[in-house]
Amino acid sequence: MLEIKNVNKFFAAKKVLQNISFSLKKNNPTVLLGENGAGKSTLLRVISGFLPPSSGTVNLDGDDIINARQKVLQKIGYVQEISALYANMSVYDFLRFAADLHQIPPAETAAKIKYFVDALQLKDVLMQKNETLSKGYKKRVELAAAMLFEPEVLLLDEPTEGLDPNQKQVLRAFIRHYAKNHIVLISTHTMEDVEALAKRVLVIHKGVLRADSSLEAFTENGKDLLASFSQITKN
Numbered sequence: 001m002l003e004i005k006n007v008n009k010f011f012a013a014k015k016v017l018q019n020i021s022f023s024l025k026k027n028n029p030t031v032l033l034g035e036n037g038a039g040k041s042t043l044l045r046v047i048s049g050f051l052p053p054s055s056g057t058v059n060l061d062g063d064d065i066i067n068a069r070q071k072v073l074q075k076i077g078y079v080q081e082i083s084a085l086y087a088n089m090s091v092y093d094f095l096r097f098a099a100d101l102h103q104i105p106p107a108e109t110a111a112k113i114k115y116f117v118d119a120l121q122l123k124d125v126l127m128q129k130n131e132t133l134s135k136g137y138k139k140r141v142e143l144a145a146a147m148l149f150e151p152e153v154l155l156l157d158e159p160t161e162g163l164d165p166n167q168k169q170v171l172r173a174f175i176r177h178y179a180k181n182h183i184v185l186i187s188t189h190t191m192e193d194v195e196a197l198a199k200r201v202l203v204i205h206k207g208v209l210r211a212d213s214s215l216e217a218f219t220e221n222g223k224d225l226l227a228s229f230s231q232i233t234k235n
Contacts, residue, residue: 001183005058018208030184031194031201034204034205036189047185048155049069080142085141088131099113139167154178154182156187158188172197198215200212211232
């Protein structure tokens with residue numbers, strides 16, 4: 001279980017996250033929904049260990065991300081909104097690099113790369129340099145690299161932004177499959193992603209967690225996603 005308790009994050013005098021608390025389990029893909037600037041990316045960076053919380057805790061299976069940093073980070077995969085690929089590497093070399101980085105045994109590396117290449121339909125670009133890829137392919141390569149070691153927790157920041165409809169369909173299907181046996185948290189401001197991926201919806205607005213419910217409860221009484229979101233974030 002991933003537990004976020006009373007997390008606050010300051011940048012100088014600005015409070016970006018305010019007393020955020022929730023927990024996540026497997027087979028319950030969760031979408032973190034919010035406007036641009038609401039604090040979604042900052043929260044994912046705190047959960048991933050990229051940024052320390054100003055106060056509060058992030059625990060995975062009882063281990064705190066500050067006090068047991070290495071142990072926790074070995075269980076977390078994180079795909080940022082902004083591309084983090086090495087431009088001059090081929091897709092294959094980058095995936096080999098990621099496998100080495102995560103200390104995947106050499107005897108297992110080829111099979112793991114093949115699995116994710118097939119699942120995310122990367123075969124046609126396997127020997128291309130990352131800098132030549134479309135945004136959709138870049139996103140899928142980053143996802144493959146983050147998942148090679150099969151992290152218990154997968155954090156995705158705007159995973160479908162800039163993708164065409166076919167690319168979105170491939171990516172969403174794979175995320176739903178992975179979430180069956182793993183903890184998955186997706187940050188987005190796209191209602192289409194919420195409908196396609198979420199069993200649970202968290203709404204963050206101005207750094208505050210304003211809603212935490214199942215997708216069904218979020219749209220109860222005949223409201224659509226946008227109407228519910230607008231009502232929650234209108235102030």
